[in-house]
Amino acid sequence: MILSSSTVDIVSVYAVLHADDARHIGVREGDRVTIINNAKGTSVRAAVSLTENVTTPGTIIITAGANEKLQTNKGDPVEIRVASRPASIEFIRKKMDGGKLTREETAQIVEDMTANVLSPSEITAYITAAYINNLDMDEIEYLTREMVASGDRLSFNTRPIVDKHSIGGVPGNKITLLVVPVIAAAGLLIPKTSSRAITGAGGTADLMEALAPVTFTIQEIQQMTLKAGGVIVWGGATNIAPADDLIITYEYPLKIDARGQMLASIMAKKMAVGSDTCVIDIPVGPGTKVPNENEGRLLANDLIELGRRLGVRVECAITYGGAPVGRNIGVNLEVTEALRILEGMPGPTSLMQKSAALAGMALEMTGKTAYGFGTEAAMDLIKSGKALQKMQEMIEIQGGDPKVKSSDLALGSNVFDVPAPNDGYVIAVKNRELINVARTAGSPADHGAGLYLHKKPGESVKKGEPILTIYADRGWRLQRAIEEARVSMPVVVEGMLLDRVPPIRRVA
Numbered sequence: 001m002i003l004s005s006s007t008v009d010i011v012s013v014y015a016v017l018h019a020d021d022a023r024h025i026g027v028r029e030g031d032r033v034t035i036i037n038n039a040k041g042t043s044v045r046a047a048v049s050l051t052e053n054v055t056t057p058g059t060i061i062i063t064a065g066a067n068e069k070l071q072t073n074k075g076d077p078v079e080i081r082v083a084s085r086p087a088s089i090e091f092i093r094k095k096m097d098g099g100k101l102t103r104e105e106t107a108q109i110v111e112d113m114t115a116n117v118l119s120p121s122e123i124t125a126y127i128t129a130a131y132i133n134n135l136d137m138d139e140i141e142y143l144t145r146e147m148v149a150s151g152d153r154l155s156f157n158t159r160p161i162v163d164k165h166s167i168g169g170v171p172g173n174k175i176t177l178l179v180v181p182v183i184a185a186a187g188l189l190i191p192k193t194s195s196r197a198i199t200g201a202g203g204t205a206d207l208m209e210a211l212a213p214v215t216f217t218i219q220e221i222q223q224m225t226l227k228a229g230g231v232i233v234w235g236g237a238t239n240i241a242p243a244d245d246l247i248i249t250y251e252y253p254l255k256i257d258a259r260g261q262m263l264a265s266i267m268a269k270k271m272a273v274g275s276d277t278c279v280i281d282i283p284v285g286p287g288t289k290v291p292n293e294n295e296g297r298l299l300a301n302d303l304i305e306l307g308r309r310l311g312v313r314v315e316c317a318i319t320y321g322g323a324p325v326g327r328n329i330g331v332n333l334e335v336t337e338a339l340r341i342l343e344g345m346p347g348p349t350s351l352m353q354k355s356a357a358l359a360g361m362a363l364e365m366t367g368k369t370a371y372g373f374g375t376e377a378a379m380d381l382i383k384s385g386k387a388l389q390k391m392q393e394m395i396e397i398q399g400g401d402p403k404v405k406s407s408d409l410a411l412g413s414n415v416f417d418v419p420a421p422n423d424g425y426v427i428a429v430k431n432r433e434l435i436n437v438a439r440t441a442g443s444p445a446d447h448g449a450g451l452y453l454h455k456k457p458g459e460s461v462k463k464g465e466p467i468l469t470i471y472a473d474r475g476w477r478l479q480r481a482i483e484e485a486r487v488s489m490p491v492v493v494e495g496m497l498l499d500r501v502p503p504i505r506r507v508a
C-alpha cells in the first residue's frame with residue numbers, strides 16, 4: 001500500500017497509521033511494518049501505532065529516526081509491508097516463563113533493543129521478566145558483555161583506571177560529587193559515567209548537569225580525563241552501552257531496578273570505559289534496594305564475581321541506607337550540600353564520612369595509601385581544598401563555570417515547612433516516601449525542587465517545628481507534594497500514627 005509520509009521529531013522508530021489503513025494492510029497496534037522509500041532504495045522497520053484522527057487514510061506519520069533512515073521528505077510516497085516479529089520476542093517470553101537465556105538469545109535482545117526494533121512494551125516486558133524471575137550470573141555476564149559490545153569503548157594506555165559506582169536506592173546520595181574529585185586530586189584517573197535517576201529523585205548525571213554539561217562523546221571523555229584526571233558525565237549521552245540507558249528509561253516510571261540488569265548496567269559502564277579498579281557502594285536498609293547487610297554481602301559477592309569474569313577488580317562498601325545521606329534531596333539542594341563540604345563549610349557527618357570512606361577504598365586499592373589509611377587521606381584532600389580545586393577543574397573542562405559557589409544554586413521559590421505533629425523523637429524516615437515527595441515536587445527535571453530534612457532518626461522535635469521543607473519551582477507541584485507528604489508521612493515522630501489502610505486523602 002502506498003501512503004504519503006509526514007514526520008514527528010521523536011527518536012524511536014514508530015509508524016502512526018490510520019486505523020482504516022491498518023485494517024487494510026492487516027496490522028494491529030504494536031505490530032511491525034517495513035516502510036520502503038522506493039525512490040531512494042531505503043527501508044526501515046517500525047512499530048505501528050494506530051490513530052483515528054491524528055492522520056487521515058492514505059497518510060502515515062513516521063518519527064524523525066525513521067525519516068532519517070528513509071531519506072524521505074514530507075509528502076513523499078512510501079510503501080508499507082507487514083514485517084515479521086523481532087526474533088527476540090520469543091526469548092523475552094522464555095524469560096517470562098522462568099527460562100535461562102543463552103548468550104545468543106541475550107545478544108539478540110540487546111541488538112533488537114538498540115536497533116529500535118523492540119517496542120517500549122516489549123522492552124518493559126523484558127525488564128519485568130528479569131525483575132520477577134532474576135538473571136543468573138551467566139545471564140548477567142552475557143548481558144554485560146553484549147551491552148558493552150553494542151556500543152563504543154575507551155582504552156587508556158595507562159593503569160590504573162579507577163571507577164566508583166553506587167547501586168543507588170538511598171535518597172540524597174550525592175557522594176560522587178566528592179568521591180571523584182578526591183580520587184582525581186590524588187593523581188588517579190577516573191572517567192566516571194553515571195546514569196540519571198532510576199528509582200530516586202536525582203541521579204548523579206542529573207546533579208552534575210546543574211554544574212556543567214554532561215553530554216560528551218567517548219573521545220571527549222578520554223581527552224578530558226587525561227587532562228583533568230576526572231570527569232562526571234552521563235553514560236546515556238554517549239554510545240557507551242546504549243542498551244543500558246534504554247533499560248533505565250523504562251525502569252524509571254516503574255521505580256524498579258531489576259537486580260540482574262542493575263549489575264549489568266553498572267559493570268558494563270565500568271568495562272566500557274576501560275576501568276580496572278572499582279569501588280561499589282551498596283546502601284542497605286529499609287526502603288532501599290537491599291533490605292539488610294546479609295543481602296548486601298550477597299550482592300557484593302555477585303559484583304566482585306562479575307568483575308572477576310570481566311577483568312575489573314571490585315571492592316564493595318556496604319553502607320548505611322536506612323536514612324538519606326545528608327539532609328538535602330533533589331538536584332540543586334544536593335549539589336549545594338556537596339559543594340559546601342568541598343568549600344570547607346560545616347556539613348552533614350554522614351556525607352563527609354561516606355564520601356571519604358569510599359574514596360579512601362580506591363586510594364587503598366591502587367596503593368596510593370596503605371590499607372587502613374585511605375579514609376584519612378581522603379579527608380585531608382577535602383579539608384586542604386585540593387578536592388575543591390579538582391572539582392573546579394572538572395567543571396571547567398566540562399564547560400561549566402569553575403567559579404560556581406554552593407550559594408549560587410537556586411532553590412525552588414515555592415516553599416512549605418511540614419510541621420511536627422507532636423513533641424517526640426523521630427523514630428524513622430521513610431526513604432521511598434521521601435523520594436516520592438521530592439519527585440512530586442518536580443525533581444529531577446526541576447532543578448530547584450526537592451526536600452530539606454530537618455530531623456533525622458533519633459533527633460528530638462517539638463510540636464509545630466519543621467521536620468521537612470519542600471521546595472518546588474512551580475506552585476502546583478508544591479501543592480501536590482504537600483498532599484503527598486500529608487498522606488505518606490515520610491518522617492515518623494514517636495507516638496504518631498504510622499499508616500492507614502486504605503489511605504485517606506485530605507484536602508489541603
Ligand SMILES: O=P(O)(O)OC[C@H]1O[C@H](OP(=O)(O)O)[C@H](O)[C@@H]1O
Nearest residue numbers: 165166168169194198199200203204
Ligand atoms: O555511582 P553513581 O553513578 O553516582 O550512582 C548510581 C546511580 O544510582 C542512582 O540510582 P537510583 O535513582 O537511586 O535508583 C542514580 O541513577 C545514580 O546515578
Ligand SMILES: O=c1cc[nH]c(=O)[nH]1
Nearest residue numbers: 167168195262265266
Ligand atoms: O548505573 C546504575 C546504577 C544503579 N542501577 C542501575 O541499573 N544502573
